[in-house]
Amino acid sequence: MERSALDRALLTDRLDWNLLRTFLTIVHERSLSRAAVRLHITQPAVSLALRRLEEHLGHTLIERRGSNFRLTRAGEEVLRIATDVYGSVARLGAELAEQQDEVSGLLRLLTVSRIHSGVYDECLAAFHRQHPRVTLQVDVMRSTEIADALAQKAGGVGLSLYRQPGRQSGDGLEHMLFLRQRYAIFCGRHHRLFGRTGLAIADLLAEHFVSFSSDQLGDVLAPLAVFRDQHGFSGQIVATSPSLDEIRRLVFAGYGIGCLPEHIVADDVAQQRLWRLPPEEGVADIDMYLLWNPERRQTPAEAAFIEHFRHYVARYSLMERLGESVNAPLAALRAPTA
Structure with missing residues (x-):
């Protein structure tokens, strides 16, 4: 998928932003179980969030075989976009409060x-x-x-x-x-x-x-x-x-x-x-x-x-x-x- 297409898919108003946060946590923990602990939710809930995001975008984002964990090309692009989006959202409140x-x-x-x-x-x-x-x-x-x-x-x-x-x-x-x-x-x-x-x-x-x-x-x-x-x-x-x-x-x-x-x-x-x-x-x-x-x-x-x-x-x-x-x-x- 071209970068512009992924950008459009992620910016649609049908996307749950919490899915991006869950995806970021999975990538940084490199484990669904550790991501679940980090997010204080169950592992099935993490798996469901990843599946929902992949279904929304129409692409597999993470390939897992046993202990091996690899981002697909689409996954790497989503990681780039999600990191920028999440960082912007995190500082939104602080910037609005500035004088x-x-x-x-x-x-x-x-x-x-x-x-x-x-x-x-x-x-x-x-x-x-x-x-x-x-x-x-x-x-x-x-x-x-x-x-x-x-x-x-x-x-x-x-x-x-x-x-x-x-x-x-x-x-x-x-x-x-x-x-x-x-x-x-x-x-x-x-x-x-x-x-x-x-x-x-x-x-x-x-x-x-x-x-x-x-x-x-x-x-x-x-x-x-x-x-x-x-x-x-x-x-x-x-x-x-x-x-x-x-x-x-x-x-x-x-x-x-x-x-x-x-x-x-x-x-x-x-x-x-x-x-x-x-x-x-x-x-x-x-x-x-x-x-x-x-x-x-x-x-x-x-x-x-x-x-x-x-x-x-x-x-x-x-x-x-x-x-x-x-x-x-x-x-x-x-x-x-x-």
Whole structure:
């Protein structure tokens, strides 16, 4: 089908726009079952939505044979059109709310949970002082979901872990390094290794592990999985979660040892809820980024936030950004002027 014909088919008033959203989710998850989980609906409902879209367009969009998943030529074209359409719809409300005289409207910020940084807190405070008419909506999501939403132009700005920055990732996102978090191995008060000194990595290899859902090869926390593989850890992964707070809770409860950011659990170590394990230098540095899609037309609120964040945060070193608080007079001196 020619591009113009597909455009006409997709723009007809008989098309249910939710079918495009379901199709986008199927493509990005590369699985009907995972798309169903992402959309909080049943797998038969996802299959029905795909079939309805294909029937409406008169073309097969996805070919599936066993575990193989491939877009047809028509599917690739629908993906291109649907990405543009969905991105435009997602920012429609924000653009209608903007004022001409000053920066205002909705700023939707997609972020991972538990960003532990006094610099970030002061950055938000300074932005609000400069742009009090901007309404902030903070949506907490998983890193992969944030990258997908930005790639689909369904969100303007994100704070997230991000795999392979600076390489040809295919999503076209721009990024700025925000935090560099050192992950180390810990056990909890209820674990048999708690309080023991003189341990070596060899003493940990058979221990059960508590793992992040994204701690696997190819995902954002892949360095943690690589570390375990390289050192020959043989214990079972007995608990997983996408939530840092839940991983911390499970490690404390003694389910197994696990990797956590040093600066976030420093108080737990001081209060003897958690115990630091080898290696002394930690496991890996995991970076967090400010992300945005340069191909998406930013709203004034989004553009103002990106500009403000980049200039404000750049005034602090990576180590300073991990601190719980920022010296108020120093923050005032370093803050960009309006």
